Amino acid sequence: MNEVKEDIRSYVLQEFLPGESPSNLQDDTPLRTSGILSSVATLQLITFLEEHYKIEVEAHETGVENFDSVADIAAFVVRKKEGRS
Amino acid sequence: MATAITRLISYALPESAAAASDPREKRATANLVQFARLLVQLGLLFAVIRVFRVETRSFHLLAALAFSGFAVHYWLPFRWKEPFWILLSLASAFVFFYTETAILLIGVGILFFGIARSGLPFRVRAGLIALGGAAAAFVSRSGPPGFPAEFWPMFGSLFMFRMIVYLYDIRHERGKPSLREYLRYFFVLPNYYFLLFPLIDYQTMRRSFYQRDIHDSAQQGITWMTRGVIQLLLYRVIEHWNNSRAPENTTSFAALATCLLLAYLLYLRVSGTFHFIIGLLHLFGYDLPETHRRYLLASSLTDFWRRINVYWKDFMVKIVYFPIYFRLRKRGDLQAQVVATASVFLATWALHSYQFFWLRGEVLFTWPDVLFWGILGALVIVNLIWEIKHPRRKGEHQPRWLGYAQVAGTFSLITVLWSLWQAPTVEYWMDLLTWWK
Numbered sequence: 404m405n406e407v408k409e410d411i412r413s414y415v416l417q418e419f420l421p422g423e424s425p426s427n428l429q430d431d432t433p434l435r436t437s438g439i440l441s442s443v444a445t446l447q448l449i450t451f452l453e454e455h456y457k458i459e460v461e462a463h464e465t466g467v468e469n470f471d472s473v474a475d476i477a478a479f480v481v482r483k484k485e486g487r488s
Numbered sequence: 489m490a491t492a493i494t495r496l497i498s499y500a501l502p503e504s505a506a507a508a509s510d511p512r513e514k515r516a517t518a519n520l521v522q523f524a525r526l527l528v529q530l531g532l533l534f535a536v537i538r539v540f541r542v543e544t545r546s547f548h549l550l551a552a553l554a555f556s557g558f559a560v561h562y563w564l565p566f567r568w569k570e571p572f573w574i575l576l577s578l579a580s581a582f583v584f585f586y587t588e589t590a591i592l593l594i595g596v597g598i599l600f601f602g603i604a605r606s607g608l609p610f611r612v613r614a615g616l617i618a619l620g621g622a623a624a625a626f627v628s629r630s631g632p633p634g635f636p637a638e639f640w641p642m643f644g645s646l647f648m649f650r651m652i653v654y655l656y657d658i659r660h661e662r663g664k665p666s667l668r669e670y671l672r673y674f675f676v677l678p679n680y681y682f683l684l685f686p687l688i689d690y691q692t693m694r695r696s697f698y699q700r701d702i703h704d705s706a707q708q709g710i711t712w713m714t715r716g717v718i719q720l721l722l723y724r725v726i727e728h729w730n731n732s733r734a735p736e737n738t739t740s741f742a743a744l745a746t747c748l749l750l751a752y753l754l755y756l757r758v759s760g761t762f763h764f765i766i767g768l769l770h771l772f773g774y775d776l777p778e779t780h781r782r783y784l785l786a787s788s789l790t791d792f793w794r795r796i797n798v799y800w801k802d803f804m805v806k807i808v809y810f811p812i813y814f815r816l817r818k819r820g821d822l823q824a825q826v827v828a829t830a831s832v833f834l835a836t837w838a839l840h841s842y843q844f845f846w847l848r849g850e851v852l853f854t855w856p857d858v859l860f861w862g863i864l865g866a867l868v869i870v871n872l873i874w875e876i877k878h879p880r881r882k883g884e885h886q887p888r889w890l891g892y893a894q895v896a897g898t899f900s901l902i903t904v905l906w907s908l909w910q911a912p913t914v915e916y917w918m919d920l921l922t923w924w925k
Binding site for chain 2: 433437438441443446460461462463464465467468471
């Protein structure tokens with residue numbers, strides 16, 4: 404789980420928060436509800452997750468319950484990998 | 489009967505002792521000094537509302553109920569907080585409406601919940617609720633006996649959009665819907681005064697409850713309520729100026745620019761009320777996101793769409809954009825995004841008319857409305873294609889003057905388009921713009 408979190412954190416920082424200190428992106432920092440991740444950015448993130456972790460995300464899974472923080476996204480990826488989503 | 493009542497009450501009563509280890513409980517820890525600080529601010533805000541006669545006396549009543557409710561809610565044990573808020577909201581329906589209206593609203597709400605919670609297949613449940621809504625829409629036109637006139641717009645305001653979100657979310661949920669979550673989502677105290685209500689997302693509301701320390705959340709709420717009240721006061725000034733200007737007096741470019749600007753800034757009433765509503769909910773632990781993000785400073789049309797009425801944008805993304813995009817993405821990312829974006833603006837136009845029907849009792853179809861959404865949608869799509877084909881390089885910074893120019897240009901364009909939207913006819917708008925003739 405920690406490895407997944409760090410992968411996601413690195414990607415978000417690199418693509419959507421260039422120049423931001425990693426310590427400012429906590430596990431529970433809101434991404435969707437704060438506007439850091441727009442809808443287009445969320446799609447870009449989803450494409451990354453699908454390619455990197457070989458999972459398939461469905462439309463109804465893209466809500467804030469799965470995609471509002473690094474921790475939420477990591478937990479979602481782990482559930483998908485384990486087939487529990 | 490006794491069993492049914494017990495089960496109904498158990499939905500509202502505190503949850504079991506196992507919930508005592510809930511991390512949110514720590515965020516609800518009371519502190520007398522911080523409470524006093526918050527209460528003083530609320531008292532000052534209430535004084536401003538009263539002294540400056542912001543909105544109507546019913547609004548003052550709403551503020552009084554909410555602020556005094558906060559004073560009680562703050563000191564309650566964590567497990568009692570949400571049930572108290574739900575009961576306060578339900579009971580307040582009897583304060584703002586005739587008794588028959590309150591009973592009908594709650595009764596219809598419970599009926600819808602019963603259908604949502606029944607063991608029927610989802611499509612049947614959704615179909616039944618949709619049928620109920622359609623029947624209500626049909627019947628409302630004739631003003632049937634036993635239904636006070638005030639019932640219909642309030643019914644529409646409560647259910648017309650949030651039921652769509654609710655059904656979408658419960659479709660994929662494990663377990664049966666909870667009455668507690670249903671009641672807190674649909675019966676929200678400030679909604680009784682503000683028919684035009686921010687489209688709060690069901691999942692977001694659920695997650696927002698005591699997401700932060702209550703003192704931070706409540707302070708944010710007070711800040712937003714204050715911002716909302718300021719915007720409402722500004723709105724009064726702008727409305728006065730706007731009403732004192734006759735279109736036939738637009739005989740210069742300066743007069744035209746003023747006319748267009750004032751028409752756009754009338755939107756401050758919407759953003760002001762939304763700030764106040766969401767700020768109020770913060771007092772009761774709902775750490776919801778902001779509804780508007782400095783939309784006057786948008787640097788492009790796409791940026792404007794993301795900043796103005798954020799809750800509506802998120803609703804469109806959830807219900808229209810993502811479902812269509814995911815269905816089409818195998819045909820190509822750009823095509824999927826373009827079709828999904830076009831669908832969003834088509835849906836926004838249609839649902840805007842749908843909302844107008846429920847809140848005003850008439851069907852809205854005007855060419856200014858059609859053209860506004862069509863032109864805005866087309867320009868957002870052009871902007872989107874441009875951004876996809878010309879992505880900004882990472883770490884690239886544009887000159888500051890260019891940023892200012894983009895903001896000024898976007899503001900000007902939106903102001904002109906907005907004037908079209910507010911015009912009664914396209915001919916009226918053309919006459920206004922061609923003031924020199």
